[in-house]
Amino acid sequence: MAALNLLPQLNGPPPLTQTILPKTPPFDVPPLLSAYQIVIVAESDAVQRYGHCQGQPKAVKDATANNVLASRVVGFLFPALWNMRHSLGDTPVTRLATEVVSARGDTEIYDLGRKYIDHLICSFRTTTVPLRPPSNHPSRPSMDQLEDMLNDAIQDSATDHRSARTRALARDGYHCMVTNTVDANSFYKHEAIKKLQSDTGAAVRLVQTCHIFNESILQNIEPDDEYPQQARRQNAGGALGILKMFGLEDVVERLMTIIPGDTASASGVHDLFNILSLITDLHIAFDSLKLAFEPTADNEPNTYDVVFAYPQTAIGFFGLKNRITLTNFADTRKFKQAGGLLELPLPEPRLLALHAVCVRVAHMSGAAQALDDFDRDVEDTSVLARDGASANLLYMKLSPLVSTVA
Known part of the structure; x- marks a missing residue:
């Protein structure tokens, strides 16, 4: 196997006591440079304040550290979005620059960084929601012919997690998209998949349905629901607002498409354009921005x-690849349903591009480590400290529920 594609390697979390944003970004566009310089100053100011508050209560130090992190998220978004222009276009990075220039002082830069943590990075990150076990409808019999399985998947018009898995596996040939591993549940149940595995010699492992854009943000949000559903709608609005600002209005429309008669989900978050098929370990790595x-x-x-x-x-x-080309397995077999070609869309490249941007920004800024630490703290903390030491934890827990995008 060729050398792995890796993010720049860090020796632990970036230090809070010194600036880390590159002084020279990978672009030479005056409006972008002016905006980026504002963020450079905001990070420097936050680092200085952090150095001066070491004798302060933990809540004060945590809040100041949060400002350092927020400024770095904004700063690293510039090169990440710039380098992804071939997929996302110029709109995201120019809109980011406009937001920075419009900010009134450091405080609004830090608020902007927190907005991007809450509503962009966390929209492509899932670690606190348990992975759903794969399932098949109990009434579905074992099938010996691959064409029958594909037809069964297409006829399933529901948009819940189970149906999304059925259709995604049909699209992806009952394999993990990266390792070519055959799905174990399908292998045990269907003779057609046993033959497929025999033909390819692939390993057999559990293959799971992996959402690119976090399914929990949009799932089961009904217009008449009371809080906390109301707060979840605000969170969804913030996430989708960023996608719209970045020029992905058509993606937002698909994510929010209402399916008549659908009782499992109020949105198109289970559309195959938002879904990958990955073995469990890769699913977890993808969801946790690794x-x-x-x-x-x-x-x-x-x-x-x-x-x-x-x-x-x-x-x-086994079978790990450095580069993958996704294809529609059912379509390549020239299999057609009565109404025409199969409607099994491949993952949306711009959603994957934004996920990749979030991975780079979270990794380089230190946000990934902070969010991982936050998850562990939430699991370990049952009662908030009376001295205010849990204030930052409480903020991070509540901020996605109360933040909105202008």
Whole structure:
């Protein structure tokens, strides 16, 4: 196997006592440079304040550290969005620059960074929601013919998690999209998949349905629901507002498409354009922002570089590839339903590009480590400290519920 695609390796979390944003960004566009310089100053000011508050209560130090982190998120968004222009276009980075220039002082830069943590990075990150076990409808019999399985998947018009898995597996040939591993549940149940595995010699492991844009943000949000559903709608609005600002209005429309008669989900979050098929370990790595699929620089259709945050997380995977080209398995078999070609869309490249941007920004800024630490703190903390030491934890817990995008 060729050398892994890796993010720049860090020796632990970036220090809070010194600035880390590159002084020279990878662009030479005056409006972007002016905006980026504002963020450079905001990070420097936050680092200085952090150095001066070491004798203060933990809540004060945490709040100041949060400002350092927020400024770095904004700063690293500039090169990440700039380098993904081949997939996302110029709109995201120019809109980011406009937001920075419009900010009134450091405080609004820090608020902007927190907005991007809450409503962009966390919209492509899932660690606190338990992975759903794969399931098949109990009434579905074992099938010996692959064509029958494909037809069964297409006839299932529901948009819940189970149906999304059925259709995604049909689209992806009952394999993990990266390792070519055959789905174990399908293998045990269907003779057709046993034959498929025999033909390819692939490993057999559990293959799971992995959402690119966090499914929990949009799932089961009804217009008449009371709080906390109301707060979840605000969070969804903030996330979708950023996508719209970045020029992805058509993606937002698909994510929010209402399916008549659908009782499982009020949105199109289960549309196959938002879904990957991955073995369990890769699913967890993708959800926790330790794995990305970056559209190639030459924009080859549906082709992605597989990028790991840490080389250790790539050890032991059978059939791991550094670059993948996604295809519609059912379509390549020339299988058609009565109404025409199969409607099994491949993952949306711009959603994967934004996920990859979030992976790079979270990794380089230190936000990934902070969010991982936050998850552990939430699991370990049952009662908030009376001295205010848990204030930052409480803020991070509540901020996605109360923040909105202008």
